[in-house]
């Protein structure tokens with residue numbers, strides 16, 4: 230029975246766990262990392278990266294189909310779904326091996342197996358019924374992530390009703406598709422399958438798509454996607470799924486009325502639940518919060534001495550960059566570094582890589598008003614931006630929200646081409662507590678999409694030039 234001792238043991242090698250392990254090793258801790266499935270976690274293997282690889286194929290296909298509008302001609306544009314999937318899987322594999330390399334380079338000891346807390350700083354690691362390994366650590370970092378939420382009656386079966394995992398490896402293109410849930414994951418799959426010709430319907434129980442986004446931006450994105458042929462049923466609940474051979478009949482209910490829709494496949498994208506079961510939380514005295522996530526403070530400390538939790542398992546927003554950022558804060562706190570800041574969730578940007586893309590940071594207009602702020606709102610449409618027009622992507626909007634009294638940037642909300650890249654300008658601005666005056670005085674290169682940031686801020690101050 231092997232036993233090994235470490236300063237820090239990390240459970241789960243997603244973007245939270247592997248980043249935390251590397252930082253811990255850099256700080257001189259003897260570090261172990263336990264992973265049951267795949268280095269890189271959901272993000273690299275079944276989330277952020279493979280979806281973006283597939284969406285890139287969709288984007289290029291869309292461009293090819295509009296070749297004429299760029300003065301190009303291409304007679305027969307075809308796609309091979311299996312090659313698209315293979316490309317996405319290869320990219321995931323490549324990045325997962327990259328993580329293995331980084332862990333080795335930083336001298337993190339990796340254990341391949343399922344880890345469980347035993348209490349008293351001890352963990353077991355099991356794999357395929359072999360004799361368990363026992364590890365003990367002065368500090369333990371839980372980063373076990375999350376998995377798709379399963380709603381009763383809408384249980385995925387891997388064949389007709391998919392989770393995001395099956396949706397990433399389709400054997401063929403479903404002629405019709407029902408996506409349940411219009412968060413970022415649902416909208417990205419709707420966008421991907423629509424681009425290749427599936428007839429897509431999205432059902433959302435709330436009265437706007439991308440429910441956490443600013444309403445005006447979400448409605449803008451919805452209209453653009455409707456023009457591409459996606460149908461949205463808002464304020465609608467899928468009550469039941471009747472599975473037949475090759476098809477699924479979904480009962481969609483809205484305000485006492487019901488409509489039945491028959492589709493070839495369903496994607497259930499109704500959120501995620503944390504992986505908190507069967508990891509020994511009770512044995513170690515780690516408590517959950519009211520929503521079922523591990524309860525932590527702003528530096529990842531749980532209710533048990535010496536045990537920390539970060540990433541999806543410790544609560545939303547369930548995003549890879551939140552997980553990695555928390556991991557660093559947490560490990561630096563364990564190391565006793567001076568001036569480690571607390572996580573400020575209002576500074577976490579969120580992105581949806583659909584067509585058009587959506588990105589935001591900070592308060593929505595409704596949230597800013599509800600918080601009692603007097604606000605100045607600036608808007609700039611992409612059709613007023615030279616680069617967007619030159620790119621042939623003039624559908625978009627940049628919306629900025631400032632505190633009218635102090636000029637502080639409260640929120641930025643974008644829809645359109647490459648806004649998932651542009652949002653970082655606002656994330657930096659917010660982190661530095663930039664005011665509208667600072668942004669107005671900033672010089673933006675021409676011609677770029679980033680000039681929309683400038684114009685939107687000018688608009689908030691009633692000084693717009695190009696509208």
Ligand code: FAD
Pocket residue numbers: 240241242243244245246263264265266267268269270271272273275276277278280342343344345372373374375393414504507508539540541542547548549550551552
């Ligand atoms: P995870 O990535 O879930 O990793 C946890 C790891 O722990 C897993 O590898 C798991 O095998 C392992 N594990 C769990 N329990 C044990 C155990 N007992 N023993 C050993 N190992 C264990 N986020 C973004 O920021 N941008 C995106 O574009 C984006 N797109 C997404 C698309 C999809 C389809 C999905 C599903 C998610 C997407 N996300 C995206 C969310 C992102 O993947 C997660 O927020 C992120 O992976 C969370 O990181 P984590 O380290 O907390 O956990």
